[in-house]
Amino acid sequence: MNDNRLGTAVSPYLRLHADNPVDWREWGPAAFAEARERDVPVLVSIGYATCHWCHVMARESFADPEIAELLRRDFVAVKVDREERPDVDASTMAAAAAFTEQLGWPLTAFMTPDAHVFFAGTYSPPTPVGGHPSFRQVLAAVVDAWHDRRAEVDANATALAGAIRQGAVDAATPDGADGAGADPGLPSVDAVHGVVDTLLQAEDTVHGGFGGAPKFPSAPLLEFLADAGADGVAAAHPLLERSLRVIASSELTDADGGVFRYATQRDWGVPHYERMLYDNAGLLAMAPRDQARGIADFLRDTLRRPDGAFVAAQDSESTIDGLRVEGEWYRRPLADRVALAPPPLDDQVLTGWNGLAIRGLAIAGARHGDDEMIALARSAADALIAGHLRNGHVVVRASTPRGSSTAPPTIEDIGLFAEGLLELAVFTGEVAYAETARTLVDDGLSGTLAVDPVLAASGTATGEQPQTAMRSGTVALANAALTLAALTGVEDYRTAAASLIADRARTGVGRPLGHADALGVALALQRPSREVVVVTSVESPGAVGSAVAMRRAAVTERRPGTVTVLVTPEQARAWATAGFALLESRDALDPAAYVCHDRVCALPARDADELAAQLTSA
Structure with a gap:
């Protein structure tokens, strides 16, 4: 009996698999508890709604009743949307890197009921191709290892989880940072x-x-x-x-x-x-x-x-003449696309x-x-x-x-x-x-x-x-x-x-x-911190006039370490009231531009040329 539980999912990717004969579950403690109770591995399949090869694998393998039966018997199958769950995707990718350099989606990982990866890969074809095993062969090999080399599976999964855990600790503690106030060691x-x-x-x-x-x-x-x-x-x-x-x-x-x-x-x-x-x-x-x-x-x-x-996102595939085709809609001239259904959206x-x-x-x-x-x-x-x-x-x-x-x-x-x-x-x-x-x-x-x-x-x-x-x-x-x-x-x-x-x-x-x-x-x-504040009664970036020229001069000058703020006098007062100290006492002159370093400002510029000169020299 089919027990696919994706029909009520919010994720568009998960819902694309709601009609599969596979007994899909969403990621969560319940799926891993079920695996623990049955003492079976967890297949975690990660993709996203506009992923072409995810669509291909779904058609070739996850729509196959025989593969669905293998998954139902020997695994708990979990489908994950990498856009909805980037945390799960990042963790699984980190583990998958131990098994393949060709990382991408669909990502297929096999986990213990403790959510430790013991094998992973990407797309698997329905039949062996060019030395790549079929998905059935991958499933069979995983089941064989689970039953006949369980101690090795558990040991490898535990070691890999430990390496991921240590990597996360190392990433959270930069070299030389022993605590609050330590020099973070920026590159020169x-x-x-x-x-x-x-x-x-x-x-x-x-x-x-x-x-x-x-x-x-x-x-x-x-x-x-x-x-x-x-x-x-x-x-x-x-x-x-x-x-x-x-x-x-x-x-x-x-x-x-x-x-x-x-x-x-x-x-x-x-x-x-x-x-x-x-x-x-x-x-x-x-x-x-x-x-x-x-x-x-x-x-x-x-x-x-x-x-x-x-x-x-927008998908790579569209339905043309009743067939699902990658890229064909995009290859048509714009005028010809109007008569065709566009690729679906994520x-x-x-x-x-x-x-x-x-x-x-x-x-x-x-x-x-x-x-x-x-x-x-x-x-x-x-x-x-x-x-x-x-x-x-x-x-x-x-x-x-x-x-x-x-x-x-x-x-x-x-x-x-x-x-x-x-x-x-x-x-x-x-x-x-x-x-x-x-x-x-x-x-x-x-x-x-x-x-x-x-x-x-x-x-x-x-x-x-x-x-x-x-x-x-x-x-x-x-x-x-x-x-x-x-x-x-x-x-x-x-x-x-x-x-x-x-x-x-x-x-x-x-x-x-x-x-x-x-x-x-x-x-x-x-x-050095540099702040540029332009105060004018003009609000529109597309307007014209002397005040706008000041605004244009300010926004064109973007460089590391510079923060530019464009406000009216009324807005300047509102910013100051809200605790943004840079805007304090910036409402008296209109138009005016202030070029500041660490919030210590030069005399206000009153036109675009004067502002440009200050920006060039600062």
Whole structure:
């Protein structure tokens, strides 16, 4: 009798498997208790709703009644959405690295009833191919080991869990940090600047980008180049511009402006056609005007819900002439797509990913004087505050039209949303966004985020792992704390920021892929704090006139260590009342711009030329 329990799941990925003959369970203590009672291993299958190879494996294996019967008899089968449960995915990935270098999704892991991984892999075909065993063969080998080599299985699983536990402890305690007030050991500015030379050597001088196939847009790496260029590294901006230009002109960018997850070929050809919110949002922060406008159009037209929030992704597959086909819809001209059903959306709204989109839209909107981008950022922020926060605290990580997930918020949700709200606050002058961000940063720094009970009991909670495609929540939290230090004058925020990213930044000097975002914050921490406050009665980034020219001069000057705030006189008073000391006594002159160091300000500039001169000399 089929006992698939995914029919009521909130996750769109889990619901895609609700019709499988497999007796799927959701991740949680109940599934592992069942395995313990039956004395069988747990199959944990991790993927996400727009994952092409997850769809393939579902059709080939999880829809097979015979495989379903094998799983029913010999395992407890658990399905996990890596977007809903990044904590489970990170822990399982850390363990899977012991068995394969080809990490990705679908991720297939076999665990003891204590949630310790003893074997893992990725996609398995229905029949053996090129030396890769079939999924049936993998299942048979696992069952054989479970029954005939149980002591070895348990010993290996325990050892691997211990290694993961130690790795998590090491990551949480940076070298040389023995306690409060210890020097976090940030890499030197010269060392961080030297990473640009490393990236120049890694550049694909024929096709652009870095490395061979597959080719990823790697937004955090590109944003580091923007930071390094703004910090005076001459080679960084040309490298950034070459990389952005090839992404925009290649098959990786669709005709509607949206960017695919990666290209399967070195020349940026044959995209892997799924389109993720995080890739597109990350590129917004440094893309030139036309490229940013195309991405914003894609977010608005495809991923935006009526309430203003953004869903997670668009699938690689679509149904054409009754057949499920990868990429075909995207290969059609835009005019021909109208008559076809578009690829489905992963309709999950994720707090952290929306924070990344809010940040990118706010930065791009301010830089390019684009009111609509700012409006899109506002509506997304308002939707998340209304639906995912309670009294300023994140209580929902993921939601869909079917309800809110019970998955606990992670550092990704706290950090990325706080950072996005602060960027929106400083460019709109709306202090309420900054107040909410301050609450979130305080939550993130308190160390009280919930840990999944299964991972806690097994000792395998890894915390956030390095990320190559998306800005880290830990890094975002550090950057938000650093911004708050400038706005409030509370130096504890700056100290906390250094502690959060020191280890990641030191690692990033030698291995920038996965740690590049920490390098930009490391530069900011080692530069004198500089604050720029522009007070004008004009609020719109897209308006015209002398006052707007001052605002434009300020937002164009983005470099590590600088925080820029655009406010009206009334808004300046509201910020000061809310405890943001930088804005105290900034409401007397209009227009006026203040260039400050550690909140000690020069005489106010009264026009754009005077401000530009102060910015150049400061």
